[in-house]
Amino acid sequence: MAKRVDLSNTPRTSTRGSKFSRIKSTDSPKAGWTFNRVLGRIGRYFLYVWISTIVAVVLFKFVPVYFTPTMAARKIDAIQAGEPSKISSQWTPYGQMDRNAALAVIASEDQLFPDHHGFDFDAMWGAVNNNLKGKRIKGASTISQQVAKNVFLWQGRSYLRKGLEAYFTLMIELIWGKKRIIEVYLNIAETGKMTFGVEAASRKYYGHSAEELSTTEAARIAACLPNPIRFSVASPSGYVNKRTQAIKRQMKALGGKKFLRNID
Template sequence: MAKRVDLTNTSRSTTRSNKFERLNKAPKKGSSSFLKKIGRLLFYIWISTIVAVVLFKFIPVYFTPTMASRKIDALMDGEPSKIHSQWSSYEEIDRNCALAVIASEDQLFPEHHGFDFEAMGTALIKNQKGKRIKGASTISQQVAKNVFLWQGRSYFRKALEAYFTLLIEFIWGKERIMEVYLNVAETGKMTFGVEEACRRFYGHTAADVSTTEAARIAACLPNPIRFSIKNPSGYVSKRTSYIKRQMSALGGKKFLRNL
């Protein structure tokens, strides 16, 4: 006698098996959609950074994250929060200012492509030995940080700084980088740029700055809150003399022809 087959149970089992296979083969729409949104967001952020760099190649940089930070700190401390800044074009600023900051901050500025790798290597060795992260920032890196980023000492911010440094080196060029630096560098308490520094502390415009005055501004750049342009300490005076000698050793204003 032939064995009876339960077609009903077989059919149900086959149906469940087919449903299980379809579920396994079905794409996970939720995670895929999320990843696409993240990718699209990152793409838009990347495009916006390039657009911002291109725009700032042509328009003055009137306000920076550093200025905003100083203003917020002053408001929280109940101190005067007015930002003193006056944009001037590169042609309106005496070349002594550019020469002084190069002599003081970054003598390889005309030659490098945004980074001083020898100085960075030295800083990396020191960072491995100490707790504080110390940089070896070029003028290009300082501009990238001041215009597009926040102040801080983290490797993540340094990575973003490197990215923006490459962009401005490629899109702006040396003269524009120097022009922006001379206008956004912090030169005193709530004071930014060499034009405003000359007006507040010397009583004239940056077009009339002397070699000594330009060197003194550069001498205060490492810590413009602590060091005073108007009332220089002994250290600032000694550093001013050193920077003047370096300006002369570089060849004077003729050195800037390489920008």
């Protein structure tokens, strides 16, 4: 018969305090959690901003651009100065404007518009050289760059804004295409005091729609684009008249409305 063993009085070995009983972490959970949390939030923030820019660019490929930061700035300035602040602007599809409108602004502002991918590097390099030589500071913005700036950004000069301008220029060139870019430009370009777009300018200064613009009328609007606050379509100065004739010659040299066949 097996002998029963009484274990009640057997000494028990305690593992309390043993180096194997517990592994203590040498890391600081709180510090690691805080760093990862901050890093994660920053990453998500930039991701959301990037996604929002894509959404905005895609949206404005189809939705009319009724209001821009430039319009807002002009309105605020007028209110602060106690002047009339009503903005004249009327969105008009590209197909409802005479092609003289597009041809005139391209001849005046950006003759390589149909062919470049948003940037005129030769003109940019020439502007940089002039600026480095101490000559009058001047830019070399294409129509695409002007649209990117006026639709999505603020006015002013800074490396941040120029960098964002380059980004949005590439985006609209890729997503919008030339026809949409010129359509938006013709609708948001500042064409006079509190006046934006070729349609509003045509009705205000000529008494008819942009669908009836003549070569001279379109060229005169384009002649004022460098400084529409200083230059007047309604009361053109000698400089504006001279520039108008130069633009008309350029429109003819480009081949007239046939020049737009790659855009239409």
